[in-house]
Amino acid sequence: MHDAKLVIWGCGGMGREVLALCEVLGRNVAGFLDEREEMRGQMVDGVPVLGDIQHIYAYRNEVEVICSGVGDPVLKRKFARKTRDAGFRLAGPLVHPAVNIPRSSQVDDNSIVCAGSIVSINVNIGKFVIINTQVTLAHDVTIAEHCTISPGVNISGNVTMEEGVFIGTGSAVREKVTIGAWSIIGGGAFVKDTVPANALYAGVPAVFKKKIIR
Ligand SMILES: CC(C)(COP(=O)(O)OP(=O)(O)OC[C@H]1O[C@@H](n2cnc3c(N)ncnc32)[C@H](O)[C@@H]1OP(=O)(O)O)[C@@H](O)C(=O)NCCC(=O)NCCS
Numbered sequence: 001m002h003d004a005k006l007v008i009w010g011c012g013g014m015g016r017e018v019l020a021l022c023e024v025l026g027r028n029v030a031g032f033l034d035e036r037e038e039m040r041g042q043m044v045d046g047v048p049v050l051g052d053i054q055h056i057y058a059y060r061n062e063v064e065v066i067c068s069g070v071g072d073p074v075l076k077r078k079f080a081r082k083t084r085d086a087g088f089r090l091a092g093p094l095v096h097p098a099v100n101i102p103r104s105s106q107v108d109d110n111s112i113v114c115a116g117s118i119v120s121i122n123v124n125i126g127k128f129v130i131i132n133t134q135v136t137l138a139h140d141v142t143i144a145e146h147c148t149i150s151p152g153v154n155i156s157g158n159v160t161m162e163e164g165v166f167i168g169t170g171s172a173v174r175e176k177v178t179i180g181a182w183s184i185i186g187g188g189a190f191v192k193d194t195v196p197a198n199a200l201y202a203g204v205p206a207v208f209k210k211k212i213i214r
Contacts (some may be wrong), residue, residue, distance in 0.1 A: 005030040005062065005164070006091055008069040008079065009040075009079040011044040014130070015069030018112060021094055030063055031056075033079075037188060053086045064091040068130050073146040073164040073182065074130045080110070080146075087131045091173055093125075108145075150187065171206075184212060 008015050008023055008201070011032035011115035021030045031050040034040070040051040050056050056063065065088045067079040083090060088126030093106045093107040096115045105123040106111055113125070115136040123137045126145040133148050138157040143149070146164040154165050161167075165179045181183065186202025186209070196202050200209040 003028070004064045004089070004091075006107065007031055007033055007050065007056065007063050008066045009033045009083075010069030010075075011039065011042075011047075011049050012070070014071045016045050017114065017132075018066060018069045018094070019047060021096060021112065021181055023112060024097065024115075027094070028058075044078045048123060053082050053088065056084075057086060060086065060088045064089045066091045066094070066112075067110055067128055071130060071142070071150070071166070073148055073166055076130075076146050076148075077164065080128055082196070090127075114151075144181075168202075182214065 005028045006024050007030050011034050013148035015032055019029055020194040029047055031048040035052050037116050039049045042049045051176050065083045080190045090110050092109050093111045095107055095113040099113050099117050101119050102121045104121045105119050107134045108127045110127050111125050111129040114133045115132045117131050120139045122140045124142045128146045129143050130148045134152050136154045140158045141155050142160045144163040147161050148166045148184045150167055152170045154172040158176045159173050160178045164182040166184045170183055170187055171185050171189040173191040177194050179192055180197030182198050183195050184200045185191055189202050189206040190204045191206045198212045200212055202209050
């Protein structure tokens, strides 16, 4: 059902970028979803904000939902759960047409790959992942569900990102490093050692800054 209308969770910067990507791909977007009651009924970039998921329940068999319209991995997971619990279908991957995905690499459902990114061989991108603009993913990289990779990030070969990792703009990650689940890397960092789960690392080289309590 590739021609199904799409709805996008989030109508901020990331959601609007996903809308623009849908337009490049020729996909029809019915509207945005947003939990904030005051946003319901507003127009954003010419597209209506439809409200929360329950407000479009009557259309659950007609639309597919994109949960990757927000950068925060925790919010993406929340929206994915709400969408599944309400019985909606999740959209497949959205990859900018100028990005080549080699046959040994894959992008799973509801993930976004934006313009200017380069995906090398044997790269595995899980569900609900954002690969923002001009990201490079070298050979044998694994990116688990709900990760967000900000613009201009360079990931070297054999790097593994566990679930829910956020990498800030312009960072670089050395080869064979693992970044633990739900950790955050500050913008402009160089990650040279393995990062534990639930930690904020930043700087060049990246060092431990604080534990992340959710
Ligand atoms: C990491 C980040 C998310 C801030 O998180 P936070 O929980 O608010 O962190 P804090 O401001 O409490 O900072 C904690 C410490 O890390 C340091 N820090 C935070 N971000 C840093 C960075 N990018 N580089 C170096 N140090 C950084 C702070 O100076 C502070 O250090 P201190 O304890 O020695 O004073 C933010 O600084 C950042 O880098 N964001 C990038 C966002 C991005 O790329 N967005 C892309 C959107 S398209």
